């Protein structure tokens with residue numbers, strides 16, 4: 691499977707880069723790098739629960755949005771290189787800390803290594819669900835490799851408009867690729883299933899971050915998701931947009947979302963009849979909501 695790095699077509703960018711010796715649009719070689727591996731309490735309640743979600747933050751990203759909320763790791767070259775064996779150890783360490791699941795954040799460009807680590811962990815008795823927490827800009831061929839390995843998909847669905855997707859992520863085909871990806875994810879894991887504590891065991895939760903000044907696009911995304919997938923998926927409407935220094939040239943993105951804008955989108959979703967959904971409370975749009983990418987849990991403690 692590692693030969694998929696030799697001429698990389700893992701995502702819709704289809705760079706064809708030989709990642710043994712160079713890097714593609716995602717900025718990463720064939721060696722996995724991560725910035726943090728720790729319990730995370732601020733995912734959706736059915737993912738974090740009270741014990742936390744065992745998040746592993748991978749470095750690099752195939753989408754690279756200009757407003758990226760995790761730009762320290764997605765856009766820069768921060769991150770420590772680790773072996774596949776160390777990744778497996780991290781899965782077991784997070785489980786020992788009480789994690790409800792292993793939450794792989796932006797893992798798509800490392801798919802060959804990650805699925806090998808999942809297979810090897812499972813062969814050693816690992817039983818927690820694996821969550822694929824991604825940008826939604828995915829190749830369906832790569833997603834097919836996750837069948838039987840990933841239990842929960844947690845993709846973003848960022849844009850309806852091709853112009854916005856082009857301006858902010860240089861991906862004018864984002865809507866087409868993300869809509870095919872969500873269909874594939876639902877095909878792989880099926881309808882949502884929960885344990886008796888309300889923790890998700892299988893399913894798809896699609897996240898949409900409402901951007902300031904672009905509520906019309908948000909409503910088109912939400913209508914598309916509900917018209918297409920109904921109650922087969924959950925929709926998580928997020929208000930935590932935080933302007934990063936990289937958006938200073940974009941007037942529309944240089945402020946936080948207003949309460950009015952967020953409530954307009956949430957009310958629209960409620961009026962459509964969406965019941966399987968999550969919303970965020972006020973006060974989540976803070977820099978402190980962004981985890982510290984300080985290499986917690988990355989290296990083995992001695």
Ligand code: SF4
Nearest residue numbers: 698701704705714716
């Ligand atoms: S995963 Fe990276 S190198 Fe591979 S096609 Fe996508 S952006 Fe290019």
